[in-house]
Amino acid sequence: MKLKKNIATSENGFIFNPATGDSFSSNPIAAEILQMMKDGKSSSQIKAELLDKYHVEELQLERDWDDWMSQLKDANLLEQ
Amino acid sequence: MITQKLIYERPFIKKMNAGLMNKFGTRTEFQALKYIDGVSVKSLLAEYGSPVFVLSEKQIRRNYQNAVRSFKTRYPKVQFAWSYKTNYINAVCNVFHQEGSWAEVVSGFEYRKALGNGVPGNKIIFNGPDKHPEDILLAIKNDSLLHIDHFDELYSLIELCDTQDKKPRVAIRVNMDTGVYPIWDRFGFNYENGQAWNAITKIIGSGKLKLVGLHCHIGTYMLATSAYAIAASKLCELATNCKNQLHTPIQYLDLGGGFPSTNTLRGAYLPGVDTVPSVDDFAEAITSTILAHGFKQDELPLLILESGRVLIDDAGYLLGTVLANKRLSDGRRATIMDFGVNILFTAFWYEHKISPAQDFTHHSEDMVLYGPLCMNIDVVRESVNLPLLNRGDNVVVHKVGAYNMTQWMQFISMRPNVVMIDEKGNPHLIRKAETLGYLEMQEETPTHLKSINL
Amino acid sequence: MDKHTKKPLVIAVTGLNAIDSPGPGVAVIRALREGLDRELRIIGFSYESLEPGIYMHDIVDKTYQIPYPSAGIKALFERLNYIHAEEGMEIIIPNFDAELYNFIRLSDRLAEIGIRTFLPNIEQLEARDKINLLKFGKKHKFHVPEDKVINKAEELNKLAEDFGYPLVVKGKYYEAIIAYTIEQAHKAFYKLSAKWGHPIIVQQFINGTEINIAALGDGEGNAISIIPMRKLYITDKGKAWAGITLEDQELIDLANHFVKATKWKGGFELEIMKDAKGHLYIMEVNPRFPAWIYLTAGAGQNQPATLVKMALGEKVAPFTKYEVGKIFIRYSWDHITDVKEFQHLSAYGEL
Incomplete structure (x- = not known):
């Protein structure tokens, strides 16, 4: 469950996935x-x-962590 | 030294879409609602359980007084009759009766409820297509106002009168084209095709009934004030004909109900609060029409209104709790509440405003709000933008005072407590949550089915 | 107007979606920048984050996102108050049908805080609504196509008999679909009601030549400007690709009659169909400037600039001439920006 390498994050909390735009x-x-x-x-x-x-x-954190992972997966931000 | 931990919020990311609703300026949609009439939402939930309906006596009285003022400042003779079917919990009815409202009922059950509340028989209006002979006899005995719905009822009423020494006071319900569709022509006698006039002549010709009023109820959640002007004008026309041609002056015109509350209808583009006409607008349309019709000052008919929804919807709240959060297969968030369409029946046609009952951060998410029923149709809001809600968080659904506490369904769980907050800010339980015992009280199990052996 | 005023005139404009089915905002701004002899600061109001005007910094000085009309008047007013505190707006020119109701309802409160508008009133807005157009036309003796407002798909069957095919099925605010069979009509009904809510308007199809008129009323029954235009070529969405100004007294008379009958205040567009007998049918009345409004500036009657002058209280005499045979040709142009701008706007609602 690793974040894709080229994901760009900014201080303001913006995330940009250069692979998908x-x-x-x-x-x-x-x-x-x-x-x-x-x-x-x-x-x-x-x-x-x-x-x-x-x-x-x-x-609670454990539950939210699973949800977090599914969000990242839905967003295509995780290494396959 | 103990270091204070930071407030936690579950992590989330949101795709920046081109086409989705932007959040700027929409935050008013979700201000936390922590108090109702000064009583904390959390304390109400702690004391009365979740979910729970809460009614504001102060708001009900304010609504009623404002509506009465809207009409009475424009027209000398006005009478409201509380529409029992909108909410017939006795405490609610009695607030209206204390304010001076008569009762408007549509079944024998409601009729007896009104009598039980102490409403004098001659201040009960009996509407509806389903009046049983014993109900009618009771109403005649009590000198109530019988509003006749169809010819079969008219004939059987004339027949019943043979056994009575009293001449019942009656009105007919008239349906008509007011420019609004659909026409509610399933109720009453049609104006345009002469049916209504035909019924009037039959009533007077029978010599057994006293025609005192004319009634119409042109629809529900009406957004056009002009429709009421047309309705009022047609009733005035009939009344004038009654007097001139049949020498029967009409004592009252009953314009029925149908004024909308400020809820937003499903599928409506603009919110109800911005588009719905006020009671003043309706009052203006109705009273100016009657005043302009040409009645002599001392012959002006009494104007009766049977408003329900507009007088109580915004005085009712439903308090509930988040049972669970989940993510749907398409990535959308779904929140499951402990109330569904079983008790929030109006979710079928309104996009109810929903507020969190506790503080939250400014992050929000689009979500579907589901009820707890095992049914696919149990959707409270198809799509709503709300702050991140956790299991156990509370929400308040606004404007639920009309119809929910009469049309609610007992399905797989019990109907909840109903609480009324009085004008001094004291909550009172006005209808207890149903229990297994209450529900099974009506059941009879045959002896051979009493025992099982698994 | 005073050329030496130091503070620029701050005008807010909506409709920055200069896309294939364009909003009028960018065209309005171009007309303002050319037609007003003073420095302007143009504030763009956007609903979505990819409206091209947002990123065209030589057209729009600063853009703010505003809540969708469906969020209601209160939300809009709060947002406008915030923007007003930042920018000190003098005039707002709304350009979308769906937002007009809210802006009109707010116009008095906006005036109280010093923001002017030049809009029709709610009665005028509703009289020309698709739902009321037939009644409106009959009252003022305009030709309008027969139509029926419906809430149920079942009613389509009867209408097909009455009007014959094709049927024009229209959404409450936008979009019209021409249906040649009952199945198509049903499909159109459900599509449009899902998108724009009820009711749905079903209209008789009128065959003929389509003509558009952009006009400006002063609110007292006078038409200050009238420019008729015929589309020379349309896109597959029925939008003008190119159009040409026409000379036709009948069209001018029609628009004058409309303004006199309604006392219309502000800009509007008449969509006209001229049938084989030469009858001019009013198909639709759009209560705001059309997307091709820059042509009015090109033809010598700059309607947006004139509207601003009237909003500021200037008495403007009606225009008497315009150039016939002026053509507009709409073109697309790929504007380059960076993802940072998009992110900034999406996150902060300003750019």
Whole structure:
């Protein structure tokens, strides 16, 4: 589950997929996660950091993580 | 030192599309609604469960008083009659009766409900095509106003009168072309083809009935004030003919109901709040027509209105809870609520406004709102842009006061509590949630089916 | 007007979708830039993020996205207040049918905060609505095609008998589909009602020559400008590809009669069909400038610039002449921008 290499992200949370030409906006936490993914962090590393930083139950995060992955997949942003 | 953790929001990305609704300026659609008449939504849910209907007594009274003012400032003799079918929970009816409203009923059940509420028989208007002989006899005894719907009813009424020493007070319901389609010609006697006049002459000719009024109800959720002007004008014409040709002056004209609330109809392009005429607009169209017709001042008929929806829709809220979020096969988000079309029947024809009941961030998502029923038709909103809602979050559905609490279905779950907040801000339970016991009370299980052995 | 005014006149314009079925905005702006003898700051209002005008920075100085008409008056007014605080707008020229209702309803409140409009009133808007056109035509003795407003597809069968084929099936706001069979009529009904809501208008088909008239009324019964045009070539969507100004007193008389009858205020377009007998049928009345409005500037009666003058309170005498035989030819042109601009507009609603 790795982000495609050439995905461009900006500080404002814009995402641009040069392979498809699609643009996306994201909420701040999504932008943060994307940055971590780009930095090569593993999903367990990222989740641990989020649990540490945000007021969220592990179970909730786990559910949202699955949804997050499906969003990225729908958006064609993940390596096949 | 304890470091405060940041508020969490689930991560999401949104494709920047060329063709989709832009969000700029649409945020008013979802301001959080945390209080109703000063009572917190969360506390109502905690006390009365979810979902729960909440009615504002203050708003009902305000609506009623405004409507009465709209008519009375234009016309000297006005009477409202509360349309029971719109919402016949006794507490609701009695708010209207306290304000001076009569009762307008369409079945024997509703008729008895009105009597039970203490409405004097001569202030009950009995409409509808399905009046049973025992209902009619009761209404005659009570001197209620019987509005005759069809010839079969007229004949049987004349027949019933043979056994009575009282002359019942009656009116006929007239249907007509008001320039609005469809014409509701299934109810009452048609104006244009002379049926209505024919019925009037039969009533007077029988010598057994006292024709006191003329009634019409031209449709529901009417958006054209001009249709009411046409209806009023045709009733005036009939009334004048009654007086001049049959020497029977008409005491009242009943223009029925049909004024719209500000809900947005499904498929409408512009929102209801911006396009729906006000009660003032309808009052102007109706009263100016009657005043211009040429009645003598002391012969002006009483004007009766049977408004329902416009007086209560915006006084009702439905509070509910998010059961689950899921993503559909096409990537769209779906949110499942703990209420569906079973109790929010009006979701079939309105795009109800829905607000979150708690704070949220400015991010929003297009989603489908589903109810909890195991049926494909259980859709609360086909497409609505709302903030990110999590399981357990609460929402408030606006303008649900009309018809939902009478047309709701008992299907796979019980009907919920109904609460009314009084003018001082105190909530009262006005209809208890149904229970298994309540529901099974009416069931009879034959002895041979009482026991099973699995 | 004072040439030495320092502050530019700030005019907001909608309809920046200069695409294959174009909105009039870009044409209106070109006419304004040429016809007003003072510096302008043009604010574009857009609904979607790929309206070409947004990215044409020599045409539009700054664009703001505004809520769709279906979001309602309150949402629009709040957004306009925000934009007004940024830009100090003096005039707004709306160019879409579907947004007019909201702008007209807001016009008094806009005037209170110093923004002028020059629009018809709600009664005028509704009288020419497709739904009421037949009644309107009969009242003022115009030829209009027979039509019927319907809410149910079943009603099509009877209409097919009454009017004969082809039937013209029209959406409440936009689009018309010509149906030659009952199946096509049903399909058109469902397509248009899904898109624009109810009701649907079914119209008798009139065969003839199509002529368009762009005109400007002063609100007191006077037509300030009238330019008739015939399309020389149309696209597959029925839009003008090229058109030519005509000289025909009957057409001018018709437009004058229309303005006198309605006391129309603002720009409008009459879609006329001249049948074999020479009858001029009003097929539709568009309550705003047409997309080809720049031709009026080219022919010597700059209607957008004149509208602005009238909105500012200037008394304008009716134009008396225009150049006949002026042709417009619409062309497409690929404008280059960067994804950053698109992202910025989509995310912040301004560019």
